[in-house]
Amino acid sequence: TILIVDFGSQVTQLIARRVREAGVYSEIVPFQSAEEGFRRLNPKAVILSGSPASTTEENSPRAPEIIFSSGIPVLGICYGQQTMCAQLGGKIEGGLHREFGRAFLEVQKSSPLFDGIWAEGTRHQVWMSHGDRVTALPKGFEIIAASPGAPFAAIADEARRFYGVQFHPEVVHTPDGAKLISNFVHRIAGLKGDWTMAAFREQAIGEIRAKVGDARVICGLSGGVDSSVAAILIHEAIGDQLTCIFVDHGLLRMGEAEQVVGMFRDHYNIPLVHVQAQDLFIGALEGEMDPEVKRKTIGRLFIETFEAEAKKIGGADFLAQGTLYPDVIESVSFTGGPSVTIKSHHNVGGLPERMNMKLVEPLRELFKDEVRELGRELGLPEQFVGRHPFPGPGLAIRCPGGITREKLEILRQADAIYLDEIRKAGLYDAIWQAFAVLLPVQTVGVMGDGRTYEFVCALRAVTSVDGMTADFYAFDMEFLGNAATRIINEVKGINRVVYDVTSKPPGTIEWE
Ligand code: XMP
16 A cells, blocks of 8 residues: 555645556545554555645644654655655745746656656656745755756655655656656555456455445445446345335436436346336426525435335345545645535435445545446446436436426437437547536527427537536537537427537536
8 A cells, every 4th residue: 555645735636546557556644644544554655745835834734754764665746845855854945936837857867766767867848836945955865857946856865765756747747757656656665566446346345245244235326337336346245135226306318217227127137126206306396496496405305215215125234325535535625714505416415324324335445437447347338337427416407497397308309419429429538528408598490481489408518537627628610510400400399509618617517
């Protein structure tokens, strides 16, 4: 294991990913509990993350001393480098030479950190983002690379295996960064890259069996990748001790409910209860215009329905959830302060306490792309594993204003055509999310010789890395024209199509 001490950088998770890509398991621990994490994990190496803080400020965060005295290799990145220097007797100064973005450094000396990538005297592009910089090195350290703004861009104490870099090797804008991290992991820390999904699968199955024993488990299936992979993995571990509950709220896309039931019941032979709750949900939502009320109604009904169904099954001690690593990592916050609710997210949070059940969360240690990898390992079809995210409240939040069954059906048809066109054009995987929205607006058109007065359909497609920020996807006009023509020709009820060119921020991905 490699321990990553998080000082609150925006990109700490990327460090963990790069280490795992090198085939070594890593865990992120906030600096406040780093000492406890160190003792618990007994890591073979430590990486110190960047931070918005400055070591020149009073009470800025520090790495626990035990890390430096334990004899294992340490890599400090940006703030991590600075605090390592400050703690070991070097000097840091507030930046007169702030550097943000692309920079070029020159390699001064060869090092195992640069093995196979950077030779002495060569120049390389890296990504910098810092105000402070190291100005005097602790004893034992030497410079191994320098940039115009950071004379101590990379430093090493080869004897103690302590390394520091001012740039960010974990981001893609440092093209050789992943190799540099892999050098630290393999060559310097001497770890073998044997953490694979096949190994994870075996290990997880053993853990699920040990935890659950012969108790019964229920799992809420949404049709999304996370809950599906969790269910299949758990079923592999404990067979028919698992029952899945699929609450069909009538807000799914075309053919989706049939797909979920077909795959789990018929293909994987997993006991599945298909709860037909369409009338309940749509009845409760009809006439409701307020997006937050819509979201909250769906969340509440989901929990009530799920709970009632679980009671009917009876006797289950465990609830399975597809919780992922990013939901688990305690975030390091410097600002405190309450954040505003933009949207109430619908998930099953709160269910376990309410139902007094224990949790099985076999994906807690994985990132989204690792879950996809595990899905492939478990034999899920590629089309399913690579699916775009779909929100819990489903089509209800893609029908701004009040929903009706008719509107949902119109939206389903338009959405299916749009996605069909995207797949045919080979663009599906280049897009984070694409969907149609049915606007509560009717406009006048002319079809054949007649006047029409029908709904407007908006098309949305965005690129994103994590859904937190997003950019609209720049289709060419011919693609959009074709998609619009097909939708208007084939879907009764739509006579106009528009394309949404809003980024996030200021827009959000979904319309409600
Ligand atoms: P927004 O619209 O906030 O969406 O930009 C960001 C991402 O989150 C998804 N989303 C949800 N996912 N329950 C979910 O599970 C929800 O209530 C929910 N609302 C939005 C959205 O599709 C996008 O991927």
